[in-house]
Amino acid sequence: xxxxxxxxxxxxxxxxxxxxxxxxxxxxxxxxxxxxxxxxxxxxxxxxxxxxxxxxxxxxxxxxxxxxxxxxxxxxxxxxxxxxxxxxxxxxxxxxxxxxxxxxxxxxxxxxxxxxxxxxxxxxxxxxxxxxxxxxxxxxxxxxxxxxxxxxxxxxxxxxxxxxxxxxxxxxxxxxxxxxxxxxxxxxxxxxxxxxxxxxxxxxxxxxxxxxxxxxxxxxxxxxxxxxxxxxxxxxxxxxxxxxxxxxxxxxxxxxxxxxxxxxxxxxxxxxxxxxxxxxxxxxxxxxxxxxxxxxxxxxxxxxxxxxxxxxxxxxxxxxxxxxxxxxxxxxxxxxxxxxxxxxxxxxxxxxxxxxxxxxxxxxxxxxxxxxxxxxxxxxxxxxxxxxxxxxxxxxxxxxxxxxxxxxxxxxxxxxxxxxxxxxxxxxxxxxxxxxxxxxxxxxx
Amino acid sequence: xxxxxxxxxxxxxxxxxxxxxxxxxxxxxxxxxxxxxxxxxxxxxxxxxxxxxxxxxxxxxxxxxxxxxxxxxxxxxxxxxxxxxxxxxxxxxxxxxxxxxxxxxxxxxxxxxxxxxxxxxxxxxxxxxxxxxxxxxxxxxxxxxxxxxxxxxxxxxxxxxxxxxxxxxxxxxxxxxxxxxxxxxxxxxxxxxxxxxxxxxxxxxxxxxxxxxxxxxxxxxxxxxx
Numbered sequence: 001x002x003x004x005x006x007x008x009x010x011x012x013x014x015x016x017x018x019x020x021x022x023x024x025x026x027x028x029x030x031x032x033x034x035x036x037x038x039x040x041x042x043x044x045x046x047x048x049x050x051x052x053x054x055x056x057x058x059x060x061x062x063x064x065x066x067x068x069x070x071x072x073x074x075x076x077x078x079x080x081x082x083x084x085x086x087x088x089x090x091x092x093x094x095x096x097x098x099x100x101x102x103x104x105x106x107x108x109x110x111x112x113x114x115x116x117x118x119x120x121x122x123x124x125x126x127x128x129x130x131x132x133x134x135x136x137x138x139x140x141x142x143x144x145x146x147x148x149x150x151x152x153x154x155x156x157x158x159x160x161x162x163x164x165x166x167x168x169x170x171x172x173x174x175x176x177x178x179x180x181x182x183x184x185x186x187x188x189x190x191x192x193x194x195x196x197x198x199x200x201x202x203x204x205x206x207x208x209x210x211x212x213x214x215x216x217x218x219x220x221x222x223x224x225x226x227x228x229x230x231x232x233x234x235x236x237x238x239x240x241x242x243x244x245x246x247x248x249x250x251x252x253x254x255x256x257x258x259x260x261x262x263x264x265x266x267x268x269x270x271x272x273x274x275x276x277x278x279x280x281x282x283x284x285x286x287x288x289x290x291x292x293x294x295x296x297x298x299x300x301x302x303x304x305x306x307x308x309x310x311x312x313x314x315x316x317x318x319x320x321x322x323x324x325x326x327x328x329x330x331x332x333x334x335x336x337x338x339x340x341x342x343x344x345x346x347x348x349x350x351x352x353x354x355x356x357x358x359x360x361x362x363x364x365x366x367x368x369x370x371x372x373x374x375x376x377x378x379x380x381x382x383x384x385x386x387x388x389x390x391x392x393x394x395x396x397x398x399x400x401x402x403x404x405x406x407x408x409x410x411x412x413x414x415x416x417x418x419x420x421x422x423x424x425x426x427x428x429x430x431x432x433x434x435x436x437x438x439x440x441x442x443x444x445x
Numbered sequence: 446x447x448x449x450x451x452x453x454x455x456x457x458x459x460x461x462x463x464x465x466x467x468x469x470x471x472x473x474x475x476x477x478x479x480x481x482x483x484x485x486x487x488x489x490x491x492x493x494x495x496x497x498x499x500x501x502x503x504x505x506x507x508x509x510x511x512x513x514x515x516x517x518x519x520x521x522x523x524x525x526x527x528x529x530x531x532x533x534x535x536x537x538x539x540x541x542x543x544x545x546x547x548x549x550x551x552x553x554x555x556x557x558x559x560x561x562x563x564x565x566x567x568x569x570x571x572x573x574x575x576x577x578x579x580x581x582x583x584x585x586x587x588x589x590x591x592x593x594x595x596x597x598x599x600x601x602x603x604x605x606x607x608x609x610x611x612x613x614x615x616x617x618x619x620x621x622x623x624x625x626x627x628x629x630x631x632x633x634x635x636x637x638x639x640x641x642x643x644x645x646x647x648x649x650x651x652x653x654x655x656x657x658x659x660x661x662x663x664x665x666x667x668x669x670x671x
Contacts, residue, residue, distance in 0.1 A: 257559050258553065259550045259554050262546060262550060262553070266541040266546065267541045269541065270541035270582075347539070347540060347541075350539045352537070353531075353537025354537075354550075355522070356498045356531055356537075357526070357529075357531050357551055357598070358522055358525035358529070358554060358555075359522075359526070359550075359554045360519065360522050360554075361518075363554065439498045442493065442533065442610075
């Protein structure tokens with residue numbers, strides 16, 4: 001039954017709905033592309049000597065590269081999740097009408113999952129084809145002779161496609177957990193618990209493990225602890241962002257002197273999880289960028305001490321790291337825009353009433369930018385600080401003011417860049433707000 | 446006496462729908478005027494044009510000596526902030542702000558400091574009988590309480606004109622009468638002009654004068670009929 005109805009619903013949709021579907025398909029395509037890349041790397045055997053393609057050609061480095069590709073799926077999943085939430089808001093009338101027509105809440109959830117799987121499948125197929133074609137084109141352009149060794153085995157592709165389609169359906173079901181669909185309306189459950197302080201424990205544990213790891217010299221234990229600590233720190237940034245956003249919002253709301261700041265802080269306080277999720281990805285970018293800064297310092301320092309040029313392996317690796325960070329940041333800020341759209345869909349009418357009552361739309365836009373600043377600053381600052389603290393013993397072992405200044409400066413730069421990117425994207429999405437606050441929203445049916 | 450609000454030959458279309466066709470209306474200072482009419486007749490559109498929320502396609506809107514339809518968006522926003530108070534059918538409160546903050550934020554947009562705005566907001570919430578709900582958010586208020594907060598928000602800025610678009614439309618008759626009594630009582634006490642849109646004859650009966658909008662055209666309801 002859900003398949004038939006989903007097919008019927010797929011016809012005759014609005015422009016906004018079509019845009020949302022394209023976004024979902026893009027996320028599925030990107031996820032497929034990245035996962036195929038990771039699987040492809042893990043299936044290559046042996047090492048080939050190369051100056052610049054070590055991350056792919058050297059057996060010992062491939063798992064790390066594959067892991068990096070898998071990690072890049074996180075921001076895409078965040079965007080997918082956000083798109084799913086905005087779907088619930090845009091589909092409000094349709095879902096309510098289905099309930100009125102006799103569908104149970106479970107039917108509605110299943111329908112949404114079937115629809116997500118269908119769009120996910122389309123995106124995954126596009127991503128799969130794009131990967132195979134892009135890989136062949138890249139190998140031809142680079143003059144790779146032993147193409148069979150590097151090309152992805154085609155039998156793997158369907159497995160990855162199924163995984164992505166299942167993930168799309170799972171995300172849809174996950175999102176609809178907090179949505180109540182009645183025959184009269186669609187609402188989000190307001191009784192969701194606030195993010196707890198305990199959500200910050202992995203962050204603290206991660207920093208502690210990294211610090212201990214840098215001191216332990218026994219066998220590989222130090223490296224293992226360092227790796228575990230880094231993973232726990234990243235998990236901590238993900239789980240703790242909501243709580244950080246909530247604390248920052250509460251503090252700001254208490255001290256707010258302008259209506260813009262008050263509106264911004266209270267909006268965050270009301271739903272810190274949604275913004276926290278998006279900001280977590282921005283925080284991850286900052287944490288990775290800060291960590292990469294420490295490694296960069298090591299490489300530059302060693303090269304200058306040995307009076308030797310920096311190897312092309314490192315230059316390529318740094319370039320790829322920057323590209324990955326930029327990609328993650330772009331996807332994260334795209335998720336932020338989708339989050340703004342969702343918030344405006346839900347609360348646009350109260351914005352329109354404020355504008356009608358004489359609140360300048362420019363002030364409402366400023367409130368939106370401040371909302372992003374209040375959320376992004378603590379998350380990014382804590383992510384950078386946690387990474388720096390985790391590396392602190394290493395930085396302290398050989399007291400080198402230049403190294404400390406470099407890493408701290410790099411961390412600051414990452415925070416500034418991430419916060420500025422988030423704020424700039426919010427400011428650029430002001431048109432959404434102007435539309436949401438337009439007088440037409442005041443008309444009742 | 447020169448009219449406070451004057452609309453002449455106002456036409457407004459939404460896409461292919463003609464909402465107002467040459468509507469004219471004059472409202473004096475201190476008057477309470479009800480704009481009634483069936484659903485879709487254009488009464489809310491007329492109110493939005495009079496309040497400077499919408500700009501008519503044709504015709505003129507005067508507020509005192511000011512030609513409202515010739516002002517740009519910023520000037521109209523300033524005017525609404527300084528001189529008008531607006532109440533909508535569903536309150537339109539900001540869901541994330543407390544009742545007190547919803548009232549205070551209007552005052553803060555007018556330049557008041559937060560402490561001063563909060564004190565005035567509390568005073569107005571007490572006056573409309575929801576002082577004990579000051580720290581609650583709109584989702585925790587009943588429809589009547591939320592509408593009282595909306596009334597407090599509209600009146601706290603001490604406007605010259607209060608525009609109310611179906612202020613009791615979402616309330617039961619008892620709560621509706623209470624809200625209307627509060628709104629009109631406070632406005633009359635201050636000598637404010639009230640323009641009230643309603644499709645309920647009982648609500649219209651509270652007004653000094655009633656006009657009907659039908660198919661986008663305004664006609665006066667004779668006092669004898671009311």
